[in-house]
Amino acid sequence: GDSVTQMEGPVTLSEEAFLTINCTYTATGYPSLFWYVQYPGEGLQLLLKATKADDKGSNKGFEATYRKETTSFHLEKGSVQVSDSAVYFCALKKAAGNKLTFGGGTRVLVKP
Amino acid sequence: EAQVTQNPRYLITVTGKKLTVTCSQNMNHEYMSWYRQDPGLGLRQIYYSMNVEVTDKGDVPEGYKVSRKEKRNFPLILESPSPNQTSLYFCASSRGDRGRNEQYFGPGTRLTVT
Numbered sequence: 001g002d003s004v005t006q007m008e009g010p011v012t013l014s015e016e017a018f019l020t021i022n023c024t025y026t027a028t029g030y031p032s033l034f035w036y037v038q039y040p041g042e043g044l045q046l047l048l049k050a051t052k053a054d055d056k057g058s059n060k061g062f063e064a065t066y067r068k069e070t071t072s073f074h075l076e077k078g079s080v081q082v083s084d085s086a087v088y089f090c091a092l093k094k095a096a097g098n099k100l101t102f103g104g105g106t107r108v109l110v111k112p
Numbered sequence: 113e114a115q116v117t118q119n120p121r122y123l124i125t126v127t128g129k130k131l132t133v134t135c136s137q138n139m140n141h142e143y144m145s146w147y148r149q150d151p152g153l154g155l156r157q158i159y160y161s162m163n164v165e166v167t168d169k170g171d172v173p174e175g176y177k178v179s180r181k182e183k184r185n186f187p188l189i190l191e192s193p194s195p196n197q198t199s200l201y202f203c204a205s206s207r208g209d210r211g212r213n214e215q216y217f218g219p220g221t222r223l224t225v226t
Binding site: 004008036042043044045046049089098099100102103104105 | 116143145147152153154155156157160162170202204206208213214215217218219220
């Protein structure tokens with residue numbers, strides 16, 4: 001079946017450091033890919049998405065590129081802030097359905 | 113404001129005492145879903161509904177029931193809760209046409225079963 005694997009955390013960074021969270025997927029066909037962010041005590045919010053190969057999703061300084069050849073969707077940000085401390089989830093959705101398949105989540109802690 | 117609401121936000125209960133977690137959305141979405149979040153496992157789908165009176169099992173449906181009598185509401189029912197259902201639960205909704213639509217999540221319900 002479909003699956004998403006992302007790097008385990010926690011990832012601890014200093015402010016203004018570069019952030020990368022790796023995400024790879026296994027799925028048939030051409031899924032859409034998503035990054036969701038969960039701030040402490042809150043629900044999930046969509047951070048960015050890409051719906052086809054080579055698409056780049058971007059939002060709030062975060063970027064991720066849909067790489068079909070490596071089945072990856074790594075999340076990057078060039079200069080993190082304390083307010084980026086959260087749990088990040090990579091997810092996929094098949095074109096034929098609404099179900100999201102999530103990775104295990106990566107907790108990011110940014111220190112001043 | 114477009115939103116998904118859940119109640120209660122926090123609940124502590126005992127084994128076997130029936131409970132219901134409510135979920136409501138104000139976006140006229142056809143699709144609604146319940147997930148549970150457990151450490152290291154991400155979110156796993158419990159049940160989903162494509163529209164009123166149409167529900168189906170997700171990946172981890174055992175011990176749960178749902179109903180969809182109205183488009184805006186999708187309650188999650190635990191008839192006889194057990195400690196392994198201690199978890200963080202999220203309701204989500206989206207438009208019914210498939211594939212690329214964003215899912216909107218509620219704030220979560222943290223359930224503890226003792």
